[in-house]
Amino acid sequence: xxxxxxxxxxxxxxxxxxxxxxxxxxxxxxxxxxxxxxxxxxxxxxxxxxxxxxxxxxxxxxxxxxxxxxxxxxxxxxxxxxxxxxxxxxxxxxxxxxxxxxxxxxxxxxxxxxxxxxxxxxxxxxxxxxxxxxxxxxxxxxxxxxxxxxxxxxxxxxxxxxxxxxxxxxxxxxxxxxxxxxxxxxxxxxxxxxxxxxxxxxxxxxxxxxxxxxxxxxxxxxxxxxxxxxxxxxxxxxxxxxxxxxxxxxxxxxxxxxxxxxxxxxxxxxxxxxxxxxxxxxxxxxxxxxxxxxxxxxxxxxxxxxxxxxxxxxxxxxxxxxxxxxxxxxxxxxxxxxxxxxxxxxxxxxxxxxxxxxxxxxxxxxxxxxxxxxxxxxxxxxxxxxxxxxxxxxxxxxxxxxxxxxxxxxxxxxxxxxxxxxxxxxxxxxxxxxxxxxxxxxxxxxxxxxxxxxxxxxxxxxxxxxxxxxxxxxxxxxxxxxxxxxxxxxxxxxxxxxxxxxxxxxxxxxxxxxxxxxxxxxxxxxxxxxxxxxxxxxxxxxxxxxxxx
Numbered sequence: 001x002x003x004x005x006x007x008x009x010x011x012x013x014x015x016x017x018x019x020x021x022x023x024x025x026x027x028x029x030x031x032x033x034x035x036x037x038x039x040x041x042x043x044x045x046x047x048x049x050x051x052x053x054x055x056x057x058x059x060x061x062x063x064x065x066x067x068x069x070x071x072x073x074x075x076x077x078x079x080x081x082x083x084x085x086x087x088x089x090x091x092x093x094x095x096x097x098x099x100x101x102x103x104x105x106x107x108x109x110x111x112x113x114x115x116x117x118x119x120x121x122x123x124x125x126x127x128x129x130x131x132x133x134x135x136x137x138x139x140x141x142x143x144x145x146x147x148x149x150x151x152x153x154x155x156x157x158x159x160x161x162x163x164x165x166x167x168x169x170x171x172x173x174x175x176x177x178x179x180x181x182x183x184x185x186x187x188x189x190x191x192x193x194x195x196x197x198x199x200x201x202x203x204x205x206x207x208x209x210x211x212x213x214x215x216x217x218x219x220x221x222x223x224x225x226x227x228x229x230x231x232x233x234x235x236x237x238x239x240x241x242x243x244x245x246x247x248x249x250x251x252x253x254x255x256x257x258x259x260x261x262x263x264x265x266x267x268x269x270x271x272x273x274x275x276x277x278x279x280x281x282x283x284x285x286x287x288x289x290x291x292x293x294x295x296x297x298x299x300x301x302x303x304x305x306x307x308x309x310x311x312x313x314x315x316x317x318x319x320x321x322x323x324x325x326x327x328x329x330x331x332x333x334x335x336x337x338x339x340x341x342x343x344x345x346x347x348x349x350x351x352x353x354x355x356x357x358x359x360x361x362x363x364x365x366x367x368x369x370x371x372x373x374x375x376x377x378x379x380x381x382x383x384x385x386x387x388x389x390x391x392x393x394x395x396x397x398x399x400x401x402x403x404x405x406x407x408x409x410x411x412x413x414x415x416x417x418x419x420x421x422x423x424x425x426x427x428x429x430x431x432x433x434x435x436x437x438x439x440x441x442x443x444x445x446x447x448x449x450x451x452x453x454x455x456x457x458x459x460x461x462x463x464x465x466x467x468x469x470x471x472x473x474x475x476x477x478x479x480x481x482x483x484x485x486x487x488x489x490x491x492x493x494x495x496x497x498x499x500x501x502x503x504x505x506x507x508x509x510x511x512x513x514x515x516x517x518x519x520x521x522x523x524x525x526x527x528x529x530x531x532x533x534x535x536x537x538x539x540x541x542x543x544x545x546x547x548x549x
Contacts, residue, residue, distance in 0.1 A: 016278035038100040044227045044249035045096040045181050051140060052231035052243045059146050059241055060233050062128045068121035068240060073149050076237030077177030098181055098227065105183045105225055112163035115152040122241060126154025133157050142247040149239050151175055165244060174230035174242040181229040186248055284314040292322050299329050353386035399448065399517045413547040414443040416478060420450060420469050427454045429467035437471055439478045440545040441525045449521050452514035453482040453540050461486020461537060473546055480542040489531065489538050497531055
């Protein structure tokens with residue numbers, strides 16, 4: 001059953017999805033980390049800090065002119081924020097530090113509570129400053145409050161005059177001399193810690209605390225936090241008052257909504273870019289793969305020579321795949337040709353002895369009783385010789401099959417000297433051998449290679465020919481040579497000596513497989529075998545990797 005290829009996504013769809021994911025993930029990360037909202041909050045905090053610095057300067061001047069005496073307010077404080085590294089007095093910069101991803105969002109500010117009567121100088125300074133604060137609020141949209149050194153409100157844009165804000169964390173820290181900024185929850189239109197005046201509420205609701213002209217379309221509940229900053233008013237190192245400012249920053253939804261048309265255009269441009277990139281990826285990858293697939297299908301249907309490397313593929317992996325498939329198809333075709341030719345040779349080699357045996361059997365069956373004993377023995381001897389030839393062919397074929405599928409381990413090593421000496425002595429060959437020469441080849445394979453070469457020399461050069469076995473080392477290689485002084489091999493046959501079943505000694509029971517088996521064993525061990533030119537006779541040379549112990 002064929003797999004349901006149609007249900008699987010195409011490369012183009014996968015590339016499009018990956019590109020969209022690569023685009024969405026950073027944006028989702030920005031959303032999750034709330035980086036842009038934190039930037040909006042820090043922008044609001046910076047504006048409030050700047051405003052608080054101006055208000056604090058006005059209040060300190062008014063308090064001094066009203067007769068305020070800092071030495072009457074207790075011991076001085078030494079806040080670290082007034083001594084930042086890298087700045088010399090009197091510079092005391094203060095930077096925004098709130099981060100929505102790290103700083104906690106505190107509950108709404110507690111309601112102010114009644115307090116004792118405020119200091120006279122502070123009351124005079126507050127009455128002078130109050131009209132200025134209300135006028136500034138029309139532009140800044142910030143809630144502004146100024147307290148005396150005890151946290152009692154002396155000037156406000158709201159309705160907290162004479163009430164104490166000392167219970168608020170940021171105010172308490174400012175009374176101790178520490179400038180502080182916090183985030184607090186904002187609960188729609190109810191109080192945000194201090195009661196807003198009708199004018200304050202109307203302005204802030206209409207403007208959305210900086211939301212702009214589109215705030216009526218975007219719900220007010222999208223702005224869920226409010227920035228509070230408390231700036232201590234210092235004189236001679238003593239806290240003479242606190243400036244408390246608060247404002248709701250623009251929310252991310254407000255900002256994005258205000259830029260909705262440019263953002264829509266940018267989104268469209270990004271989607272078009274994603275589509276173009278996915279299309280380019282499809283052209284660079286999917287189209288060559290479809291071409292390779294079409295060639296592979298034609299090869300699977302039986303066409304020969306159609307699987308060729310693609311011309312000028314863009315992607316390296318596609319080029320490697322195309323080249324690998326072409327080499328695989330060529331190897332399979334060569335293997336198929338080899339098997340076909342091998343089957344034809346085997347059938348031919350088996351046909352002659354089988355025909356002889358069958359004819360002899362029929363002849364003996366018809367004339368066994370009348371046949372002279374000498375003729376009968378001769379026919380039986382012929383049958384035995386042909387059966388022995390079949391047996392020899394079978395053994396050779398098995399050896400060839402083992403050579404073709406042999407798996408060699410990396411640690412295969414054999415000292416070639418004892419093997420060469422024993423086989424040379426067994427076949428009556430001369431030997432020129434070193435004391436020891438380990439080679440990267442298994443012992444049985446080395447014996448088979450050397451035996452085939454010596455037997456080949458005996459069969460073709462004749463029994464009276466001289467056969468010499470030479471073994472020597474050349475660098476990292478071991479050279480094994482088998483030479484004879486016979487008639488040699490003609491140039492026409494020199495290119496055919498390693499072809500299976502080719503032999504010029506068929507009348508001497510040659511099978512034409514000995515040299516083929518030897519080549520298979522040598523190449524399986526990473527070596528090479530060749531017929532070299534010789535002044536007299538034949539010279540075969542085997543090159544193997546030398547093993548150092």
